[in-house]
Amino acid sequence: MRLGYADRPSVVEADLTIDRGEVVAVVGPNGSGKSTLVRSVFGLAQVQAGSVEIFGTDRRRFRDWSRVGYVPQRNTVVGGIPSTVREVVTAGLVAGRHWLRPLRSADRARVEAAIASVGLDQKTGEPIATLSGGQQRRVLIARALAPDPELLVLDEPTAGVDVENQQTLATILGELAAAGTTLVLVTHEMGPTRPIITRTIAMRDGAVAYDGPESGAPDEHDDAWHHEHGHEPERSSGTGLEGFGS
Amino acid sequence: MIAVEVLQYDFMQRALIAAVLVGLTAPSVGVFLVQRGLSLIGDGLGHVALTGVAVGLVTARSPVLTALVAAVIGAVAVEVVRHRGRTGGDVALAVLFYGGIAGGVVIVSQAPPGRPANLDAYLFGAITTTTTSDLWTFAVLAAAVLLVTVGMRRVLYAVAIDEEHASASGLPVLGLNLLLAVVTAVSVVVAMRVVGLLLISALMIVPIAAAQVLARSFRATTVLGCVLGVVSAVVGVTTSFYADTPSGGTIVLVAIALFAIALAVNALRGAIAGR
Numbered sequence: 001m002r003l004g005y006a007d008r009p010s011v012v013e014a015d016l017t018i019d020r021g022e023v024v025a026v027v028g029p030n031g032s033g034k035s036t037l038v039r040s041v042f043g044l045a046q047v048q049a050g051s052v053e054i055f056g057t058d059r060r061r062f063r064d065w066s067r068v069g070y071v072p073q074r075n076t077v078v079g080g081i082p083s084t085v086r087e088v089v090t091a092g093l094v095a096g097r098h099w100l101r102p103l104r105s106a107d108r109a110r111v112e113a114a115i116a117s118v119g120l121d122q123k124t125g126e127p128i129a130t131l132s133g134g135q136q137r138r139v140l141i142a143r144a145l146a147p148d149p150e151l152l153v154l155d156e157p158t159a160g161v162d163v164e165n166q167q168t169l170a171t172i173l174g175e176l177a178a179a180g181t182t183l184v185l186v187t188h189e190m191g192p193t194r195p196i197i198t199r200t201i202a203m204r205d206g207a208v209a210y211d212g213p214e215s216g217a218p219d220e221h222d223d224a225w226h227h228e229h230g231h232e233p234e235r236s237s238g239t240g241l242e243g244f245g246s
Numbered sequence: 247m248i249a250v251e252v253l254q255y256d257f258m259q260r261a262l263i264a265a266v267l268v269g270l271t272a273p274s275v276g277v278f279l280v281q282r283g284l285s286l287i288g289d290g291l292g293h294v295a296l297t298g299v300a301v302g303l304v305t306a307r308s309p310v311l312t313a314l315v316a317a318v319i320g321a322v323a324v325e326v327v328r329h330r331g332r333t334g335g336d337v338a339l340a341v342l343f344y345g346g347i348a349g350g351v352v353i354v355s356q357a358p359p360g361r362p363a364n365l366d367a368y369l370f371g372a373i374t375t376t377t378t379s380d381l382w383t384f385a386v387l388a389a390a391v392l393l394v395t396v397g398m399r400r401v402l403y404a405v406a407i408d409e410e411h412a413s414a415s416g417l418p419v420l421g422l423n424l425l426l427a428v429v430t431a432v433s434v435v436v437a438m439r440v441v442g443l444l445l446i447s448a449l450m451i452v453p454i455a456a457a458q459v460l461a462r463s464f465r466a467t468t469v470l471g472c473v474l475g476v477v478s479a480v481v482g483v484t485t486s487f488y489a490d491t492p493s494g495g496t497i498v499l500v501a502i503a504l505f506a507i508a509l510a511v512n513a514l515r516g517a518i519a520g521r
Contacts, residue, residue: 042413042414043413043414044410044413044414063416065414065415065416068414070410070411070414070415072408072410072411072414074410076407076408076409076410077407077408080280080281080282080283080406080407081277081280081281081454081458081464081467082458082461082462082463082464082467083407083463083464084462084463084464087403087463087464087465088407090400091400091403091404091407091408091411092411092415093400094400094401094404094412094415094417095415095416096415096416099398099400099401100397100398125462125463126462127462127463140411143411144411
């Protein structure tokens, strides 16, 4: 498939499948196309050629968005009107459900469970603006977890988060992976999440430069890696069945 | 006792009902506009509505309906420009808004002789001239606005706090933003006769600005904002009756006073907590 944005020249070519239960790190320098790659799953980047499939369904026909959680890189929640942790996480329930359906007690229980799973059950009623950057990131993860997704995609979850909170995030993600959630992390620095990664996809100049087990992956800071480990990316014309999920 | 005296006059009864309708609906829309950083959009749509009013006055149609059509077209144009991208969008909006005022002033000057058309009532509000049929129109429009802002609050909230996440959750973000824009246009028209097109935005934004200083959640901000909106409108209309001041300006000054009080209360709360 070929991915890009209508108003920018950034183009990414890739042909890959992610299987259930994998914990995938998509790494690469800024502008390598790693964000574009995952954003295409959600229609946030244009698929210019080829196709994206989610759980075997073309994304244009895919409707069951409660099965896929997304944690965006930018936190836009803070800065406007105060929102409590509970309000933000409840907003996650809009995925794949009828708009006017009232919240049932089961929905509320799911919100509380999602908040508890990121360790913020003491902060449920607090305005999100009073939380630290790392805690706010955990709120956005809880929002993505509220519909109980099978696949969770996180764009730079540890960016701008201090080391201690990165460790907490890694623990939370490890618990999710152990529970069977498929994880896709876009990151320029794996940090404490490294031990839970089962597969690394390294992006460079809009193409996949490495795709394999974490143990064989080059260090993201090593500039010489693509000579040693990288194989020539396949420039797919995107006629095949690519995508995420299984 | 003051309230009882005011209610002896039919025109004041209608004025107060109109005030309550506007005080309630404007902040219920405004809360989403403030969250999205679009506090001035109501202002712009008020400008565009003026062209509609002028067309209505010149062609002897109901200015409320022609204003509604103009404001809705303006709202859709704004949202489409915003969606297309950032570059030039700001300038495009400015041109649209100034075009609205200029068009209104020029068109109304073409009113046929014998039917003098005056924009003042629409620019600054003339709540005491509200007729019973106006009131019914306002009530229907206000109900439509509340149906959307209350009934669809969860999806509107999800889009307002994070368009990217809402889009990734399968919500039609452009469609929902268009809906909010149209609802904004409708509440502009509802508020037109009460506070005037030049002050409409104030009733959408100022009560919410006051409420968010005091509240800790989005829900509390919305509820408190609507309460402050109704209080501003009712106190403003009543004051304007006794002080013989224009209703629109008086309502907005009351709202700003409430905002100042909210800031003072918050500062006091901080001082007490800090001790």
